[in-house]
Amino acid sequence: MTLRQLAAPPTSTGTGAVLSCRGLRKSYDGRLAVDGVSFDIGKGETYGLLGPNGAGKTTVISMVVGILPPDAGDIRVAGLPMTLRALAAKSRIGYVPQEIAVYPDLTGRENLRLFARLYGLRAAAARARAEEVLEVVGLSGRAGDRAGTYSGGMQRRLNIGAGLLHRPDLLILDEPTVGVDPQSRNAILDDVTALSGRGVAVLYTTHYMEEAHRLCDRVGIIDAGRLVAQGTQRELTALVGQCDRVRLGATGDLASAGEALERLGSVRGIAVGADGIELLDTDARTALPAILAAVSGAGATVRSVTLEEPDLEAVFLHLTGRSLRD
Incomplete structure (x- = not known):
């Protein structure tokens, strides 16, 4: 759009x-x-x-x-x-x-x-x-x-x-x-x-x-x-290309889990760390079951999930060049 x-x-x-x-x-x-x-x-x-x-x-x-x-x-x-x-x-x-x-x-x-x-x-x-x-x-x-x-x-x-x-x-x-x-x-x-x-x-x-x-x-x-x-x-x-940010606190084979997540069509970026995985998804609420299944199927265990939806303030700043309260 x-x-x-x-x-x-x-x-x-x-x-x-x-x-x-x-x-x-x-x-x-x-x-x-x-x-x-x-x-x-x-x-x-x-x-x-x-x-x-x-x-x-x-x-x-x-x-x-x-x-x-x-x-x-x-x-x-x-x-x-x-x-x-x-x-x-x-x-x-x-x-x-x-x-x-x-x-x-x-x-x-x-x-x-x-x-x-x-x-x-x-x-x-x-x-x-x-x-x-x-x-x-x-x-x-x-x-x-x-x-x-x-x-x-x-x-x-x-x-x-x-x-x-x-x-x-x-x-x-x-x-x-x-x-x-x-x-x-x-x-x-x-x-x-x-x-x-x-x-x-x-x-x-x-x-x-x-x-x-x-x-x-x-x-x-x-x-x-x-x-x-x-x-x-x-x-x-x-419109401005923002995605949901998902942080997975996880243990196990995180490298394989990251590779599995890359194969999901909605995922736009992945960062694998020592204690979990961070990824960007175009619609994380819908994709979350598939995300968790991919991680589990790759031999990792998810301990926590944090989801941050795109920020409307950032959209406003992008479109107007100002914050809402300016």
Whole structure:
């Protein structure tokens, strides 16, 4: 698979996609901020949009949620065209911005009831939905406390809850874990995983590569306004020629074991040492049974196995020349 294939617009027409973006372009004062960006997100899929500062992520999101018109291109949410006045399309989106947007003097429960009413839910439905969402984001035990007494992580979870009240088809999370403690961050990531499991499509931006690795079904890498590559993590790492690294702690006839491994079609490199073997494989998880069988059949005994999958950070660095947090 080539860089051109992965960077090209998706081959589907967007039919059935919760979010479909085609050829998005936007300029500011003659400077092209977004240049031909195209991607889809399906039901229950988490799509990570990754890029260094100034790459165009915020501009893309602003166009997707309908607060910034594209100069060219097409956006559809649940099949509905997105424009500045497209209330039907906007009603299908839950947007959670980087900045915490809750009322500190209201309790968690009062915040959600207020936002539910703003979404158009009747009073009884707003009360019931607020309780459901408090349970989803793990804040039922603090529902009666003022939001201003919450930790930063709890406020962000309340923020996410506000975006879920109207049962959106698409949830947009713009760096939702910035500035939160590790425990709260882990809880937020668990929330996102659960939401995708319930069929919500998620567009997720982050400056933490480990979050993308943990959450995202597919990743799009944007740099200087262009989507330079997109695909599954396996597709992206294959794009730059990376392989899984397998370390076998082993004893016995290691030389013969190395020769046996060389005959496996997926193995790309082998180093035999005094206490084991290190090898590169294009798909070690699939090939591991064959690897172990080859070593055992050659008269060696495996004592331990360590598998390291390709690093998405290295892929990002290769494609953009910068780290994600630059």
